[in-house]
Amino acid sequence: SLVLTQPPSVSVAPGKTARITCGGDSIGTKSVQWYQQKPGQAPVLVIYYDDDRPSGIPDRFSGSNSGDTATLTISRVEAGDEADFYCQVWDSGSDRYVFGGGTKVTVL
Amino acid sequence: EVQLVESGGGLVQPGGSLRLSCAASQFTFSYYYMTWVRQAPGKGLEWVATISHDDSEKYYMDSVKGRFTISRDNAKNSVTLQMNSLRAGDTAVYYCVRDGDGHTYGPLYYYYGMDVWGQGTMVTVSS
Numbered sequence: 001s002l003v004l005t006q007p008p009s010v011s012v013a014p015g016k017t018a019r020i021t022c023g024g025d026s027i028g029t030k031s032v033q034w035y036q037q038k039p040g041q042a043p044v045l046v047i048y049y050d051d052d053r054p055s056g057i058p059d060r061f062s063g064s065n066s067g068d069t070a071t072l073t074i075s076r077v078e079a080g081d082e083a084d085f086y087c088q089v090w091d092s093g094s095d096r097y098v099f100g101g102g103t104k105v106t107v108l
Numbered sequence: 109e110v111q112l113v114e115s116g117g118g119l120v121q122p123g124g125s126l127r128l129s130c131a132a133s134q135f136t137f138s139y140y141y142m143t144w145v146r147q148a149p150g151k152g153l154e155w156v157a158t159i160s161h162d163d164s165e166k167y168y169m170d171s172v173k174g175r176f177t178i179s180r181d182n183a184k185n186s187v188t189l190q191m192n193s194l195r196a197g198d199t200a201v202y203y204c205v206r207d208g209d210g211h212t213y214g215p216l217y218y219y220y221g222m223d224v225w226g227q228g229t230m231v232t233v234s235s
Contacts, residue, residue, distance in 0.1 A: 033221040035153070042203060042228060043145075043153065048221030086153050090218035095167050097143070097155035097218075 002091045004100035011106045018074040020103045022087030025068060030089040032070040034063060037102075038083045046085075047072060074105070082107045110134045110224050112204045117229030120194055124233070128189040130204030130226060138162075138182040141207035141217050144189050146200035147228075156202070157189065161210035161217075171197070194233045201228040 005023040012018040022032065034047040045054050047063040050070065060075045074081055087100040116128040128144070144156040157178040158167045166178055177190040187204060206224035208217025 031219040035222070037153075042225035043222075044225070045221045045223045048223075049219045054221070054223055084152075088153075088155075088222075096169060097158065099145075099153045099155060102152040 001094055001096075002089070002098050004087055004089065004098050006085075006087060006100040006103045008101070009104045009106065011108055012074075012077045013108045014077055014079060016077055018077050018081070018105055020072040020074075020085050020087075020105065022070040022072070022100050023068055024070075024089070024098075027068055027070050027089065028066045030065075030091075032063065032065045033088045034061075034072045035086045035088065036081075036083045037086065043086065077105075077107055079107050081105060110206070112206060112224055112226035114202065114204045114226045114229040117202065117231045119232045119234065121235050122195060122233055124194050125190070125192045126194065126231060128191065128202055128204075128229060128231070130187045130189075132185045132187070132206070135206070135224075136211075137185040139209050139211035141210050142178075142180060142187040143205045143207045143222060144178065144187075145203045145205050145222070145225075146198075146231075147203070148197075148200040151200075154200070158207060159187065191231070194231075196233050199231060199233050201230050203228045 035043040036046045037043040050065040051063040062073045064071045084102045086102045111133045113131045143158040159178045175193045180187045204226040205222040208220040210217045
């Protein structure tokens with residue numbers, strides 16, 4: 001069954017670029033969503049359909065997806081971006097949603 | 109404001125039952141798939157169950173099949189998760205989530221992500 005693998009943590013200095021990967025078998029053939037969760041809060045959708053942003057999400061957040069890796073990129077990182085980020089897909093082969101294990105982004 | 113409000117969480121003994129409810133407001137509820145996602149303390153997100161906008165499809169994670177039942181009432185704008193034979197491993201915050209628009213996008217509803225989340229309700233299974 002499909003497993004999505006994310007790095008446990010990513011550290012980035014303010015103003016720099018953070019890249020969070022999500023690895024999975026042929027994930028490039030699937031639609032990938034990304035969620036941001038700050039401590040004590042419910043998750044928020046930041047990217048859907050690989051690289052689309054919901055209204056209200058800054059254009060500093062972008063996504064890409066190809067082959068076996070999807071990537072969430074956060075440009076010009078701000079202190080307020082510090083959070084856990086999760087990738088997610090629908091695995092049509094097994095009729096189930098799959099979440100990655102999550103990546104904690106720390107702003108130095 | 110589009111909103112989801114969960115209720116029904118609490119402390120239950122192993123083997124017991126709980127019924128979680130989610131009240132939706134300010135959107136056309138009957139258009140959307142609805143999903144429950146849980147998060148154990150200090151852990152990541154875990155999908156639990158999804159129901160289609162028209163109640164024709166239901167999907168469950170393997171470990172809850174046969175124990176949990178998702179249902180909806182489009183007339184009352186509500187979705188429910190009936191949880192039976194609860195185990196310690198079911199302890200988590202349970203989120204009610206608005207999934208994709210099945211009315212508009214049909215089988216490609218999941219392309220559009222889970223865009224509205226409730227505040228969550230805590231379920232603790234312990235003796």
